[in-house]
Amino acid sequence: RKEVEQDPGPFNVPEGATVAFNCTYSNSASQSFFWYRQDCRKEPKLLMSVYSSGNEDGRFTAQLNRASQYISLLIRDSKLSDSATYLCVVKPTGNQFYFGTGTSLTVIP
């Protein structure tokens, strides 16, 4: 079983829409959680960390559900510039982070 699993999409949504991505993880002892954004042919960049109580950064909201072992990312009022691949990242115990394969989002005018 993979450490982290994501729905690859693609998600095609109109501008202004709300879209949500989920990501499940297998190791219940996982300690740290992140969402990264990767533009085409670019490196991944940290979008936001995910805290136990949930956290918000502008139009982006991240949530963690430890009981069901998933994290989510909600994007409100989608912009064309939000088009990218979104990667969830989980850190179990130890030094290694595990990346999901990414969910592709295209925001359509």
Added chain:
Amino acid sequence: NAGVTQTPKFQVLKTGQSMTLQCAQDMNHNSMYWYRQDPGMGLRLIYYSASEGTTDKGEVPNGYNVSRLNKREFSLRLESAAPSQTSVYFCASSEDNIYGYTFGSGTRLTVV
């Protein structure tokens, strides 16, 4: 600008050739990592170094070697390149594995 610098950005090798990918960071991070990214496979860890002088295998270490030359630099060597090593390679660094990674811009490697 502060960050992670990788060289080269592009490389084409013939099967059996060797090469070294260079990575340097100027953020005084302790931990450094090498990942490869392949379509449908996501990012997979090749090797990492939790601190200067230490290195450990990741998920896919076969065919690679690494050197943590000092706190700033972490190189990845392909001793005898194979077509299966065609990929995009990313170097990353992290402050004590807590605050996530900063990635370099990647090296696109093709082995023919």
